[in-house]
Amino acid sequence: MASDRAIRIQEIAEEIRNCTLCELCRGAANPVPGAGNPDAEVMFIGEAPGMNEDKQGLPFVGNSGQFLNEMLESIGWTRDDVFVTNVVKCRPPGNRDPLPDEIMACGSHLESQIAALDPVMIVTLGRFSMAKWFQNERISRIHGEPREVGRRVIVPMYHPAAALHQPSLRETVKADMQKLPMILDAFKQKARADLETQQDNSQMKLF
Numbered sequence: 792m793a794s795d796r797a798i799r800i801q802e803i804a805e806e807i808r809n810c811t812l813c814e815l816c817r818g819a820a821n822p823v824p825g826a827g828n829p830d831a832e833v834m835f836i837g838e839a840p841g842m843n844e845d846k847q848g849l850p851f852v853g854n855s856g857q858f859l860n861e862m863l864e865s866i867g868w869t870r871d872d873v874f875v876t877n878v879v880k881c882r883p884p885g886n887r888d889p890l891p892d893e894i895m896a897c898g899s900h901l902e903s904q905i906a907a908l909d910p911v912m913i914v915t916l917g918r919f920s921m922a923k924w925f926q927n928e929r930i931s932r933i934h935g936e937p938r939e940v941g942r943r944v945i946v947p948m949y950h951p952a953a954a955l956h957q958p959s960l961r962e963t964v965k966a967d968m969q970k971l972p973m974i975l976d977a978f979k980q981k982a983r984a985d986l987e988t989q990q991d992n993s994q995m996k997l998f
């Protein structure tokens with residue numbers, strides 16, 4: 792039986808497929824809501840669908856997707872262990888960068904997905920998703936550095952496509968990926984310890 796999260800993620804996907812909030816819906820063959828495990832602890836957020844993604848209605852299925860899959864495999868994860876989506880869900884014409892008003896229009900869908908999945912860790916792929924949390928930062932400065940934001944840890948990484956276009960970035964992206972399991976474990980341990988401290992403190996107040 793599908794979990795409540797899976798049902799909600801499907802509902803959001805349906806809203807995205809019917810969305811006309813910005814002009815990008817006009818040129819898109821298939822909106823790309825996202826894919827993966829709705830009960831995942833880790834969510835990857837890229838930029839926008841490309842040509843292959845637009846054809847199939849699935850995220851990260853071209854060369855970037857293949858590289859992402861290889862990197863996940865290198866840390867013992869698969870696409871079924873994580874949830875993958877983009878900042879904008881419809882393909883910008885000619886693979887141009889998404890515009891600020893398109894990112895803003897599509898933001899409500901991303902927010903709904905984050906709320907439904909409630910991931911422990913969000914990995915941003917590229918500067919557009921990084922900017923959702925760290926507007927004035929440079930990806931070259933903060934890639935691979937985990938930052939606690941509310942109840943989650945956010946890890947900015949380069950987009951896999953950047954590593955494919957600039958071979959010098961390839962090892963950097965791979966090295967950042969290697970850190971993810973350790974960052975996730977450390978953050979979960981810290982969250983558990985924080986919760987225990989809170990519980991101890993509330994019990995002390997009873998006496």
Ligand code: SF4
Pocket residue numbers: 807810811812813814815816822879880881893896897898900
């Ligand atoms: S890009 Fe997002 S906001 Fe724009 S039409 Fe597609 S789903 Fe709607």
